[in-house]
Amino acid sequence: MSILKNAVESIQIGMEDFHDSDDRRVLSAIRNLYAGILLLFKYKLQQLSPSGSDEVLLKAKILPLVSPDTGEIEWAGKGKKTVDVQDITERLRSLGVIEIEWTRLEQLQRIRNEIEHYYSPLSAERMKEAVASALHLVMQFCEPYLEKTPSEILGEECWGQMLDVASVYDAELKSCREKLEVVNWSFKEVLESVPYMRCPECDSELLRLRDSTLKDKDKVFVCGTCHEDSNYASVVGSAVSESQAGANHWSIRKGGDLITESCPECGADSYLRAQDQCVACLYIPDNTACKWCKGRLEINEHWEGVCSYCQYKYDKLMAE
Ligand SMILES: [Zn+2]
Ligand SMILES: [Zn+2]
Ligand SMILES: [Zn+2]
Structure with missing residues (x-):
């Protein structure tokens, strides 16, 4: 069976199982969705492999060989092992497939691992998040890189189901984010970190504040997926570290200082160097x-x- 056909069938089976309330089918839905998305990317690697190279880009290990006919260097796959997720993203990126939010693939992988390793029944919200991530990847990938619309590739029915689920999830997420963006945060770095805020308990993005008028240190987040409460520092610490990672990287490359450093009090990379204060635990040094x-x-x-x-x-x- 061709890789593309395999990919499409996996995603279609995933979406069929998704509508079932049976826990075992939920597991199969996530497995299939994730496998299908990876196969779509593998299909592109297959297409990009030079002809006569035995689909070299799909092999985990690639070695240079001197061609006995032409004397030129050719690349050949060694062994049976095929590419893993990291190989797939690295190779596609380096071959110019760049307009993809690869973090969504990591997100999908995290959800699959969660359900695979802990066999915890996945909440409906987390399931929707997985479908939304898959949908965005398909949208970003199909037309620009496979030159077909998502509905041409997946079929109208399957694509329609994905759109339904993802639009519900995206609307929920948008409403959470909009509420967090109008909060009067004391630091602009915290406002900038809103898209990175996740529940420390279950990793869901669907966070709201119990009472947005409280002072920062008293603010409590409530998760729309697992319904647990989390304190301000536990959410803001990791969100700020993640959102400032790029700025830190560039500042160091240009010979400057880090913008955020590891806080001696809470350990998160949320200590603002310029202001000598941690925006998560609000630690201020004596000296x-x-x-x-x-x-x-x-x-x-x-x-x-x-x-x-x-x-x-x-x-x-x-x-x-
Ligand atoms: Zn949660
Ligand atoms: Zn701190
Ligand atoms: Zn001194």
Whole structure:
């Protein structure tokens, strides 16, 4: 069976099982949906493999060989192992498939692992999140890279089912995000992190605040999926670390300083260097300037109150 046909059938079976309330079929729905999406990507790798190369891009291990006929270097697959998720995304990215939100694939994989390893019955909301992730991947991938619309590839019925489920989920998510975006957060970094906020208990994105008028430290998030409460620091810490990761990376590459650092109090990468405060646990150090030279103290020097240079000079003096 061709890879594309296999991919389409997996996704179609996934969507059929999705409508069932039987737990075992829920497991099969997620497995099939995830497998189908991976197969779609593999189909592209198959297409991109040079002709006569025995679908080299689908092989986990690729070795260069000198062709006995032409004397030129050719790439050949070694062994039976085929590409895994990481290989698939790396190869497609490097071959120009870039307009894809790969984090959605990771999200789908996380949900599949959750249900596979813990065999926990997946909540209806989490199921919808999986379908929504699959749908966005299909939308971003099919037309630009396979030159067919999603409904041409998956069939009108299956695509219609996906759209129904995903639009309900996306509407719910939009409403959660809009409410969080109008909250009067004390830090702009927290506002920027809203799209990264997730429930620490179940990883769902459907978070709301119990009372948005409370002070930051008293704010409580409630999850629309598992209905657990989470405190401000536990949600904001990881959201800010994730949302600032790109800015940190670029700042360092340009020879600058980190924008957020690891907080000595809560451990999240949410300590704002410029303001000397953690936006998650709201930790503020007692000392931010060296008591001897008045220079700026790094996070690991706060406790001593002396910068490492002064400390070094002092230790050297004492040793003489
Ligand atoms: Zn939750
Ligand atoms: Zn902190
Ligand atoms: Zn100093």
